[in-house]
Amino acid sequence: MENSKYPIGLFDSGIGGTSIWKEIHSLLPNEDTIYLADSKNAPYGQRSKDEILDLSIKNVEFLLDKNCKIIVVACNTATTNAIKELRAKYSKIPFIGIEPAIKPAATSTKTQTIGILATKGTLNSDLFHSTVSNFKDIRVIEQVGHGLVRLIEDGHMDSRETESLLRSYLEPMVEAGIDYLVLGCSHYPYLVPQIKKILPNHINIIDSGEAVARQTKNILQSKNLLNMSGKEGEAVFYINNDPTVLTKILKAKHKVITADF
Template identity: 65%
Template sequence: MHNNQPIGLFDSGIGGTSIWKAIHQLMPNEATLFLADSLNAPYGIKSKDEIIALSCKNTEYLLNLNCKIIVVACNTATTNAIKELRSKYEVPFIGIEPAIKPAALHSQTQKIGILATKGTINSTLFHNSLQQYQNVTFVEQIGHGLVELIENGQINSPEMFDLLNSYLQPMIASDIDYLVLGCSHYPYLIPQIKKILPPHITIIDSGEAVARQTQKVLQETCGLHDLTTPAEQIFYTNSQSEVLQSFVGPNYSVFPKKF
C-alpha cells in the first residue's frame, strides 16, 4: 500500500524541526509539511485548554492540506492534548514525550535529570510516566526562557549559556548520569549543554524514536510514499520566516502563513 500524501508536523515554533530532521533522515522519500506556530510560542506557559485549542487549530490546518498522519512535534502539546486529538480526528497521531524509559533502564546512579517546559512537567501524562520508575530519582527543571531565546535565534548567546548553567548545575550536584530533554526545541542546545555537563552524563532526546514510530505506523496504516513522484518538504510559519529558514537550511522552502 502506497500513499503520497504528506506527513504533517506541528510545533509551537521551530523546535519541532529537530523531529522533522529525524523523520526526514529515516524516510527521505516522504513528503512533509511542517507548521511552526511561533506566533503562539511557547506553549509551555499556556493553560491545558489553550494548548488543546491550538493543537486542534494546527491539526485542522494540516488535514485541510491532505496530510495522511500528524506528528505532534511538541512535548507540551503531546502531554496536554494528544488524547483529545485522537478522540476528535480519525487520522493517526504520533506524539512526542520525554525519553524517560531508556534513561531509567540504563542509569547507574538511578538519578536522572529532566529539562522540560512547565506545560510538560505539570501534565498528568508526564507524572504517570514517572510513576513507572519508583526506584529512580528524577531531578526536574522547568526551562524558563529557553524556548523564547531559541525562537529569537539566540542559541549561542551568553544569556542562553547562563540560563542553562543555572539549570544544570543542581542536576550535576545531584549525581545524575542521564539528562532527558523534554522539549523538541532543546536538542538545538546540545552543543551548549555539553560545555556544562561532565562527559559521563548522557543526553537523550526523542527524535530517532519518534521517527521510527512514525515509519511503523505509516507501514501499518496509511502507507509509505511510492517513490515515483518527487516528495516536497514544505515549511509554514506564522512568525519570522528567516528564523525557521536558518534552522532547516537554504535547500527548503519556508512560507509565511496566517493560521
C-alpha cells in the same frame, strides 16, 4: 493506496519541532512533509491545558486541509496535554506524539538519578506524572527551562544569556549525581552544543527524535501508507511569524511560507 502519496504533517509551537522533522526526513526521505511552526503563540509550555488544546486543534485543522495522512505532534507540551483529545476528535487519522524519553534513561541509569529539562506544561501534565510513577526507584530531578524556548525562537542558541540559564538549570543536576539528562522539549536539541560544554562527559543526553521517526515509519507501514514512489520527498514549512531563524536552521534548502493561522 493513493493516499500513501499524501504528506506527513507535523506541528510545534515554533521551530523546535524541526529537530523531529530532521529525524523523520532522514529515515523517510521519499515522504513529502508539511511542517507548521506556530511561533506566534510560542511557548506553549506557559499556557493552560485548554489553550494548548485549542491551539493544537487549530494546527491539526490546518494540516488536514493539506491532506496530511498522518500527524506528528512534534511538541512535548502539546502531546502531554492534548494528544488524547486529538485522537478522540480525529479518529480516522493516526497521530504520533512526542514525550520525554524517561524510560530509556530510567532503565539505563547507574546512579539511579536522572535529570529532565522540560517546559512547565510538560512537567505539570498527567501523562508525564503517569510515566514517572512507573519508576519509583529512580530519583528524577525536574527542571523547567524558563526562557529557553523564546531564546531559541529568536535565534540566540549560542548567546551568553542562554549559557547562563543552562548553567543555572544544569549545574544543580550535576551536583545531584545525574548520569542521564532527558531533553523534554523539541526545541532543546538545538542547545546540545551548549549543554555539552556544561555537563561532564559521563552524563548522557537523550531526546526523542529518533524514536519518533521510527514510530512514524512503523505506523505508516502498518497502514500501508508508506510512499513507495522512490522520488525524493518535498518539504514545505509554514510559519506565522518572522521566518528568519527557521530559514537559517534549514539552511535555505526547503520552501518556507509565511502564513496567517
